[in-house]
Amino acid sequence: MYQDYIDHMRSIADVKFALAVLQWDQETYLPIKGAAFRGQQMATLSEISHKMFTDEKLGVLLDQLNNDSSLDKKQLRNVELTSEDYNKHKKYSSRFVRKLSEATSRSYHAWIDARKQNDFNVFERDLNALVDLKKEETQILGYTQHPYDALLNEFEKGATVQWLDGLFGDLREPLKKLLDKIQAKPAPDDSFLHQHFNKDAQWKFGIEMLKRMGFDFEAGRQDISEHPFTTNFSAEDVRVTTRIDENDFTSMTWSCLHEGGHALYEQGLPAEQYGLPLGEYCSLGIHESQSRLWENCVGRSREFIRYNFPLMLQYFPQLKNTEAQQVYAAINKVQPSLIRTESDELTYHFHVMIRYEVEKQLIDGALAVKDIPGFWNEKYKTYLGVDVPDDKSGCLQDIHWSHGSFGYFPTYSLGSLYAAQFFKHMQKHYPDITALIGEGDYTKIHKWLQMNVYQYGRMYTSDGLCNKITGETLQQSYLIQYLTDKYAGIYGF
Numbered sequence: 430m431y432q433d434y435i436d437h438m439r440s441i442a443d444v445k446f447a448l449a450v451l452q453w454d455q456e457t458y459l460p461i462k463g464a465a466f467r468g469q470q471m472a473t474l475s476e477i478s479h480k481m482f483t484d485e486k487l488g489v490l491l492d493q494l495n496n497d498s499s500l501d502k503k504q505l506r507n508v509e510l511t512s513e514d515y516n517k518h519k520k521y522s523s524r525f526v527r528k529l530s531e532a533t534s535r536s537y538h539a540w541i542d543a544r545k546q547n548d549f550n551v552f553e554r555d556l557n558a559l560v561d562l563k564k565e566e567t568q569i570l571g572y573t574q575h576p577y578d579a580l581l582n583e584f585e586k587g588a589t590v591q592w593l594d595g596l597f598g599d600l601r602e603p604l605k606k607l608l609d610k611i612q613a614k615p616a617p618d619d620s621f622l623h624q625h626f627n628k629d630a631q632w633k634f635g636i637e638m639l640k641r642m643g644f645d646f647e648a649g650r651q652d653i654s655e656h657p658f659t660t661n662f663s664a665e666d667v668r669v670t671t672r673i674d675e676n677d678f679t680s681m682t683w684s685c686l687h688e689g690g691h692a693l694y695e696q697g698l699p700a701e702q703y704g705l706p707l708g709e710y711c712s713l714g715i716h717e718s719q720s721r722l723w724e725n726c727v728g729r730s731r732e733f734i735r736y737n738f739p740l741m742l743q744y745f746p747q748l749k750n751t752e753a754q755q756v757y758a759a760i761n762k763v764q765p766s767l768i769r770t771e772s773d774e775l776t777y778h779f780h781v782m783i784r785y786e787v788e789k790q791l792i793d794g795a796l797a798v799k800d801i802p803g804f805w806n807e808k809y810k811t812y813l814g815v816d817v818p819d820d821k822s823g824c825l826q827d828i829h830w831s832h833g834s835f836g837y838f839p840t841y842s843l844g845s846l847y848a849a850q851f852f853k854h855m856q857k858h859y860p861d862i863t864a865l866i867g868e869g870d871y872t873k874i875h876k877w878l879q880m881n882v883y884q885y886g887r888m889y890t891s892d893g894l895c896n897k898i899t900g901e902t903l904q905q906s907y908l909i910q911y912l913t914d915k916y917a918g919i920y921g922f
């Protein structure tokens with residue numbers, strides 16, 4: 430009977446991953462004229478996989494398996510998680526799913542137009558309709574305290590407004606103080622990062638970085654896309670993408686390390702659990718912890734830069750009058766700014782907190798959609814001291830809301846928090862980790878992540894995993910300490 434369950438789940442996975450291949454192709458190689466039929470092909474596959482997942486046969490099978498005493502711990506966990514997913518899917522009427530998908534598609538196009546015209550008003554009506562549906566969705570999914578909890582739960586199981594209010598509340602003041610200290614000091618010079626860097630050289634350097642961090646090119650590849658992302662069709666076929674800015678080699682380099690971190694996680698998930706929950710990632714917060722651990726804790730460390738500087742010089746001789754230490758300071762420069770995706774490790778979290786506050790209040794009705802720009806601009810002034818000149822560099826900058834992804838943004842900060850806590854714990858057990866990074870040897874880090882994170886898939890919740898690894902729940906203190914140590918060294922306080 431468990432085998433029937435596996436067979437059913439694997440058929441669904443086959444369809445879903447075929448859909449993922451089409452999606453990946455759409456973002457990388459699809460010729461313009463192919464877009465219309467591609468949309469249709471993807472919609473069909475998506476409908477097929479939804480039908481297969483909500484099939485009554487699966488429900489009956491799950492009922493039987495939930496009472497099967499012969500299952501082992503992993504099998505039981507798979508059945509438990511699939512039952513949860515199944516019951517959740519069943520809550521949605523097909524009428525609501527269609528309404529949501531139509532509203533999402535409309536608001537996505539409205540967002541594109543609004544960005545072109547640099548005017549939030551163009552987006553407002555469709556976003557309003559989408560927010561109304563999202564409020565309806567919170568009722569469908571159910572919650573105990575705050576309606577936004579229901580949406581947060583979709584991306585980070587167990588996350589609540591109460592928890593995040595506390596976490597962000599404790600993060601805000603120390604980060605603000607740190608920012609003030611930094612801003613009282615002269616900023617490092619980063620002008621040398623903005624020269625012309627040959628596309629080919631950048632591409633080759635990025636591939637070399639991925640190889641060195643342990644990305645298996647026999648189980649994946651890298652291509653170019655508009656926005657960097659990672660996707661997978663099994664643990665043995667993981668695709669990353671990057672983009673190249675010829676006037677700044679750091680954008681591609683650290684995006685490779687970021688997506689590479691996501692990819693190592695996907696490549697490390699247990700292939701024998703293909704199609705089953707234990708073959709899937711734990712949560713978005715944990716996924717993001719993997720990318721940020723490599724991008725920031727490893728990739729933006731003094732030791733990493735020192736070791737890789739000679740290689741950088743080989744690919745980018747224009748850096749020849751620069752020292753490794755200058756590169757280290759430049760890539761860690763803190764600068765309050767308007768755009769989240771271009772912000773530094775510190776101010777990044779203010780961008781997230783602002784979005785969190787907007788979403789929370791939109792969903793509980795305290796903030797009206799039409800008031801988003803005013804609220805947004807005021808918060809940017811208060812938290813970051815920057816004036817938002819227009820909607821495009823303000824509340825229209827992210828794609829998330831147009832997709833209906835409310836509750837996603839907090840997972841980015843959770844990723845940094847988990848990364849700092851995991852990394853500290855790793856250093857405690859292996860005090861030589863930092864020295865090894867200085868020798869270009871990441872095998873210990875990779876093994877540690879395999880043992881502590883990758884192998885478990887969805888066996889534990891993010892909170893459970895964090896407890897299991899570090900012996901405590903998520904703490905904001907590790908990130909604050911990590912950032913304080915780093916910037917005290919660079920800025921000299």
Ligand SMILES: [Zn+2]
Nearest residue numbers: 687691717720
């Ligand atoms: Zn990421």
